[in-house]
Amino acid sequence: MIRYLQIGCLLVLTACGGGGSGGDGRAPRELDNACSILAQRPDYLRAFRTAERKWGVPVHVQMATIYQESKFISDARTPLRYSLGVIPVGRQSSAFGYSQALDATWKEYQQAEGGRRTRRDDIRDATDFMGWYMAETNRSLGISLSDVRNQYLAYHDGRTGYRRGTYRGKPWLVRIAGELEARAEVYRVQLQSCS
Numbered sequence: 001m002i003r004y005l006q007i008g009c010l011l012v013l014t015a016c017g018g019g020g021s022g023g024d025g026r027a028p029r030e031l032d033n034a035c036s037i038l039a040q041r042p043d044y045l046r047a048f049r050t051a052e053r054k055w056g057v058p059v060h061v062q063m064a065t066i067y068q069e070s071k072f073i074s075d076a077r078t079p080l081r082y083s084l085g086v087i088p089v090g091r092q093s094s095a096f097g098y099s100q101a102l103d104a105t106w107k108e109y110q111q112a113e114g115g116r117r118t119r120r121d122d123i124r125d126a127t128d129f130m131g132w133y134m135a136e137t138n139r140s141l142g143i144s145l146s147d148v149r150n151q152y153l154a155y156h157d158g159r160t161g162y163r164r165g166t167y168r169g170k171p172w173l174v175r176i177a178g179e180l181e182a183r184a185e186v187y188r189v190q191l192q193s194c195s
Helices: 002-016 034-040 042-055 059-070 103-114 123-141 148-164 171-191
Strands: 080-083 087-091
Touching (some): 034 171, 042 123, 059 123, 059 171, 103 123, 123 148, 148 171
Antiparallel strands (some): 080 087
């Protein structure tokens, strides 16, 4: 009887594992090299190009944003919070997956565009979400789809937060947005030489 229980538990754990499209949880190697990333994960390039055609967000902008949000780890989560320094009391936020979309924002995307079956750990769905979000940011705030810095500030703090200027009180976020802008430019140049 115990043996059957062990086998049942193993089957349940196996069924829960993995993710969609590159969803083994591991990041590609050489994250500073756009060509290397795409050579390792050709499905990424298909997803990036599809989102670029649909939403107008350039591939290098998508790649830099995913690098910043999840380091290309499909099942990335925010760190745990601890009470008394040792007792886990939940995550810092509900952000999950390649795009680190929050639960509420992902549901908004699903209702507006993606459908119920979309998954944050699927590169195709994550890039479509980012394209949708950035296109909405462009429409509502007028931020160009190639303005990596300001698109990221609005992505991180939300469009309402960006409109209020909440990022101005977060020097660390402004610094990260600048680093992201530099990474996007490196990726843009590298992508021109990929075979």
